[in-house]
Amino acid sequence: KAGVTQTPRYLIKTRGQQVTLSCSPISGHRSVSWYQQTPGQGLQFLFEYFSETQRNKGNFPGRFSGRQFSNSRSEMNVSTLELGDSALYLCASSFGGLSGNTIYFGEGSWLTVV
Amino acid sequence: AQSVTQLDSQVPVFEEAPVELRCNYSSSVSVYLFWYVQYPNQGLQLLLKYLSGSTLVESINGFEAEFNKSQTSFHLRKPSVHISDTAEYFCAVGTGNQFYFGTGTSLTVIP
Numbered sequence: 001k002a003g004v005t006q007t008p009r010y011l012i013k014t015r016g017q018q019v020t021l022s023c024s025p026i027s028g029h030r031s032v033s034w035y036q037q038t039p040g041q042g043l044q045f046l047f048e049y050f051s052e053t054q055r056n057k058g059n060f061p062g063r064f065s066g067r068q069f070s071n072s073r074s075e076m077n078v079s080t081l082e083l084g085d086s087a088l089y090l091c092a093s094s095f096g097g098l099s100g101n102t103i104y105f106g107e108g109s110w111l112t113v114v
Numbered sequence: 115a116q117s118v119t120q121l122d123s124q125v126p127v128f129e130e131a132p133v134e135l136r137c138n139y140s141s142s143v144s145v146y147l148f149w150y151v152q153y154p155n156q157g158l159q160l161l162l163k164y165l166s167g168s169t170l171v172e173s174i175n176g177f178e179a180e181f182n183k184s185q186t187s188f189h190l191r192k193p194s195v196h197i198s199d200t201a202e203y204f205c206a207v208g209t210g211n212q213f214y215f216g217t218g219t220s221l222t223v224i225p
Contacts, residue, residue: 004157033213043204043215056212090157098213099146105158 002027004106006091012112018079021109025072025093032074033098034066037088037108046089048098049074055097078111086113116140118207120216127195128224135190135219137179137205146208147188149179152218153201161203164188175199195223 005024013019025032033056034046045058049068066076072093078085088110092103117140127133139145146165150158162173169181179190188205200223205216 006157035215042217045213045215048211092158097211099144099208099211101146101208102148102160102163103208103213104160105150107157
């Protein structure tokens, strides 16, 4: 069974640009969640999608958005990039929601904003 | 909101010595507990989990953790560490359809 796949693995963007990251969950998983990992803030929850609906959202500005498609694949978008958005963005999937279910992580997308 | 505390940010330990990585959380109401491990430049891998049943859970590589409801803790232990155990370890709590992570503990095994 293939794991969670994230693309691209590495990317460099300039301040003010936007970026779209993609995530393919484990087959059969309907929940996809996104996390930002930085040395200073650790792992922070961005949002969760289940069956194409955003069910939970963390404490991030509106520049961070996401969506989920009917095949459960998900994308997250960050607009008007800031230097502080440089981070490892992790996607995770689970069969059910975030409570009572194991979530499985992808390798992450390393975003550097210059 | 739930909070997860990993008191030790860095834990150095000699090879073959025992280790305990501590994790405490703020509420014991319907929580599900996890330990994840992150090796350099990789994503998080599930190490072990407590969903229900026996409070002592084990991983395939010798780690174990015990759910202690009265102390709201889920400490991770290994009786004898190996060089390959060097990594970042994250405690996580799933509750109320949210997922909360601790700040991580960097375990360094010294030869």
